[in-house]
Amino acid sequence: MKIFFRLSYNTVWGETLHAVLYRAHAGANERKINIPLSTQDGKIWTGSILLLFKQPAVMAYHYEVRRGDKTVRREWQKVERTLSVSPQTSAYYLNDSWRELPAQAHLYSSAVTEVFRPQTVEKTPLPLFKRTLLLRVQSPCNGDLYLCGSTAQLGNWNPDKALPLTRTQLNEWGITLNAEEQTFPAEYKFIVKHNGAVLWEDGFNRTLDNPSLKDGEVFARQDLRPCFTGEAPVRAAGVVIPVFSLRSETGCGVGDFGDLKKLADWAQKTGQKVIQILPINDTTLTHTWQDSYPYNAVSVYAFHPLYADVRLLPGGNKSLEKERKKINELPQVNYEKALQLKLEYLKRAFLNEGKTILSTPQFRRFFAQNTHWLSAYAMFCTLRDHYKTADFSKWGKYARFSYDALVAFCKPGAKEYGTVCFWYYVQFLLHCQLTGAVRYARQKGLILKGDIPIGISPNSAEAWTEPQLFHLNAQAGAPPDDFSATGQNWGFPTYNWEAMAQNGYRWWTRRLAHMAQYFDAYRIDHVLGFFRIWQIPLHAVQGLLGQFSPALPMSADEIKGYGLPFDTSFTRPHITAETVREVFGGLAEKVSKKYLDMQVDATYQLKPAYATQRQTEQAFANQTDEKALRIKEGLFALADNVLFVPDHKDPSKFHPRISAPTSEAYRALPAGEQQAFTRLYNEYFFHRHNEFWKHEAMQKLPAITQATRMLCCAEDLGMIPACVPEVLNKLQILSLEIERMPKRLGETFADTKKYPYLSVATPSTHDMSVLRGWWKENPENTARFWREVLGKTGEAPAELDGKTAEEIVRLHLNSPSMLALISYQDWAAMDEALRAPDPEAERINVPANPRHYWRYRMPLTLEKLLDQTAFNDKIKQLITDANR
Incomplete structure (x- = not known):
């Protein structure tokens, strides 16, 4: 069989186009065939390859731009270009155009295709005829797709006689036409049928011309992307809460992955579709409360042992029950006691079942898929506890990581092998429990939204194993903003982006691919760091x-x-x-x-x-x-x-x-x-770097954010360069919109009615006071909000009452934003009987305090929350009224 490629693409001097052909759904290490394309005018590129097939197969391909032997650009690949081939097929004529990011890329995310609008894919290949016309259509339409045209074969423009397309992949449809039966030329359009309604695609009619095929040949158009104006947008509401803040009747003084199922029950009951959590990575550096900071990870892959649901462990552990009940009554998280208790449960369970669990096929599969980080993490934890410090520079002969030392340290029979296996067991357990919670949530129509911290600890497994990827002699932070007048110093090393770029940002793409096992959406912490980071001297x-x-x-x-x-x-x-x-x-x-x-x-x-x-x-x-x-x-x-x-x-x-x-x-x-300095200062901070930082972001963010199908949401707060909105819009990354932190110059409060669709609307974040706390911070500001935003007369109340809190929540739910995510504390603010007495006790973090103790807990258990019928019905009605 011969495959002919024809691609329309404008190149610049020194660039060449290549098609890359491989088995559909091939692994990263499987063989790929490179087909150089040629051009006469720099606009139309062609090429061909002869292949022999003894049996039917499904092949895939994509296009790349190269400069010399370096790939400088790949087309968007979240929907594969595929070919169904058989020994009876003699030729494929592919007429393509370059695939940019789709206009509605958010609808291609797993959040939409797996949960909000779940899709079913037809696995049977499209039939091929003696002479075949193949049309493949990328469309995230909500309904079924049909082809309707000007000839009898295409329905004579009658939607009732339109030809159905088959969903061949998520958001891809296909249809094959028998070229011998068609009347040429023909005009046609695509239509969507949904709940009895018919929606025609925008724009001019399309044309179907006779490609003059011979027997066994296929003419394919694989680049069709119809646009349907008038489709209802995807909009959802959800709750934001750290896992550690969840409280249950049988908990250990801290929330865990098992509690996520109870939270999913509540979210479903109230009509919510999203659960957003804070980072859940292991942060164990000192085994003290200072490790409660969830953005200071010792591993970007490993989960925190704190989140293990010990109720699922064998043995009963009655001797630990008294301590469990004691710390579960505490109003806030006692990080040290909770972690100590969890580890004791885990160690006893490991002695009881560890050998059996680690011999199962499920664990062996988990280990094989995670070997690139798991062994090094287990060795890191073992050495951290042996030397009683995570500062690996104090680990003697292990201060500098080596692969040979890793193999020797972790091999069966080695001195510390038992401890290494304990950490394998813990991570496998956490993986299974979180996977179970995710599956449970999806079945209830909910997605989990994770959080990707911008930094890592300088004393982390990654800094130890891959120090060349970081500037360990610098500290990352943020310039002064609404959170801190003296700026923030997070203490993280900054990234060596030049080193990361050499292999296509594999460190980041692996990290995102790992998270995509569990999350359908994620928050990029401090997205500004991908444009530029605030680097502080040691x-x-x-x-x-x-x-x-x-x-x-x-x-x-x-x-x-x-x-x-x-x-x-x-x-x-x-x-x-x-x-x-x-x-x-x-x-x-x-x-x-x-x-x-x-x-x-x-x-x-x-x-x-x-x-x-x-x-x-x-x-x-x-x-x-x-x-x-x-x-x-x-x-x-x-x-x-x-x-x-x-x-x-x-x-x-x-x-x-x-x-x-x-x-x-x-x-x-x-x-x-002073005047001279002011001119210089304004030029430097507000004009000088716009194009420079735009270029920097466009080098990194496309490769990283398009590595998975998770819905990407930015945390774009702080000192925002002018180029940031342009880049986020181009890459279709959702922005974060906060009413009390307007992004338009001169505004005191953002107008929720004018939020962009591709955004997350929220009244507050974990770095802020909750709504009730903010209401009391500045009475003059509150009075202005009372008058100008809520349209009230008279004096604003000194305390935020439940009815006013409900009005503020309603403003966010009614915004155009794709997602309206409300912190649990702000949901609870609507019910004066359920919220905590002191709003300051509901605050999660104070960014100005680098030694803040992250310990907020819900004031009532999830079991009791599920029984609050009036409160839950109110939330559901608000979400229903907002058409979310």
Whole structure:
């Protein structure tokens, strides 16, 4: 059989087109055939290949753009181009166009095709005739697809006589026509039939011409994408809550994967379709409450042992029951006791059934699919507990990871093999339990939405095994924003994107593929980090001394070109007697004597022992009294009081310090120099990098977000570059819309009625106060919201009552957003009998506090929540009224 390729694609000088042919649904390591295409005009590319088939087969192919031997672009492949071939087929003529991301890519996600609008695929191949016309159509339409045209064979434009298409893949339809029976030329269109209604595709009629086929030949059009205006959009509502916050009657003081099933029961009962959780990766570094921070993962693959449902374990463990009941009565999570209890349950279960479980075919299959991370993770956990630190630089001969050491450490009979197997057992158990919860939720019409943290711990399995992928000598964070006036320092290493790009961002695509086993949607934590990350030097504790990376730093001459007489003194803290008095008040004299050195020009500099924030932090490590903390924070502020920071790669270039126009160093400048600095600052932060950062994001995000069929949702909060909305729209990534954090300049509150469809609407996130807490934070702001948004008269109530909370929730449900996801606390705010007495106790995280204890628990159990008929009926009615 001979396959002829014809592709319409405009290239630039140096680029070539290639078709890649392989067995349908082939694995990554299976053989693929490369077919170079040629062109006469740089617009139409053709090529062919001769193949011999002894039996019927289904082949797949796609197109790539190459520059030399490097692939620079692949077409969108979430729906495979397929060919059903047989020994009777003599030739395939493929007339194609390049497949870009579809206009409704969100409808191709597993969230839609598996849950919101589940599809059934016909596995029987389309019939082939003596001479065959093959049409394949990509369409996420809600209903059945038909072909209707101008000839008798195509129905004479009568929808009742239209020809049905067959769903051959998810969101792909196909039909074969006997060329010998057709009248040419013919006009036709595609139509959708759903619940008795007929919807015609937009645009001009299509044309069916005679391809003049010989016996055994197939003429195929594989690139048809009709558009149907008027289809009802997919809109869903859901709940946002961390797994650790779930409470059940038989729990261990913390939520687990078993509790997700009870949460799914409640979500289904109330008409919700989405459950969004926080990251569930293992964060065990110290076995203390400081590990409660769920974004500081020690593995991007392993799940936290805390989430094991021990009720499913063998043995009963009656001796642990007393402790279980005790910690399950606590109002908040006691992380240390809960983890200790869970591990005790798991260790006893492992002794009881571990050997049996690890010998099952199911475990062997799990191990084979996860071997690229599982053994190294088990070795990491074993060494962490042996050396009593996750800082692998202190692990002696194991400080530097090697594959040979991994094989020796984890082989049967090795000294620590039993402990290694325990961690295998725990991860397999967690995998099975989460898979069971996901399956249960899907059966109830619900999806789970996961969370992909932007960073990893510097003391993690990934940093240990693949250090070349990270900048371990830097810290990631965020510049000042509504969450923190001094910025955020997360302590994560930044990514070495250049190294990751060399193999097509495999580290990321593997990570996403792993998560796609469990989730149908996910939140990209801090999507801005894919445009640029806020990189903070190791000597800094706060975020003000950071710089964007990558970025375009400024030379001294360029700075001078703005009218600012630059010298390196601008990179050193500007400390005068007035500065000290302003920062320390009545402590100024004491601070000047103990922590500062006077200079010849009557200014000060920090003493060498306190020259950096990290040194100051260490000096005050054991001091917790109010005066000491005030001095420490004041010394941090002095270290921040600079106008420029040197570039981390090229110290001869500089970045203006973020928020410098509010600093004392700026106020000390003469008026003309202040104006010059302001022009420079605005150009640097708001204009200079737009195209540069757009290019950076478009290098990374397409490969990463299109690696799976999960619905991709961005967390795009903070200091948002102007190019971000454009990139998110182009890649059809859902944005995050929060009423109290408007993205339009000049707005105090975002207009929920104007949210984009491709967005997630939510009143609050885990990094914010809940609605009830926000209501009390700023009475003047609340009064304005009361009048301008809710349209009320009179005084706003001091406390957010249930009825007003319901109005705010209704605004979000009625927004155009595809998803309206409400935190459990904000759902509960509508019922004054169910919500917690203190709204501050409902807050999950305080970003300004890097040592925050993540321990919020629901005030009532899931079992009791299921019995709250009036509350549950209210939620269901709100969702029904909003047509979600």
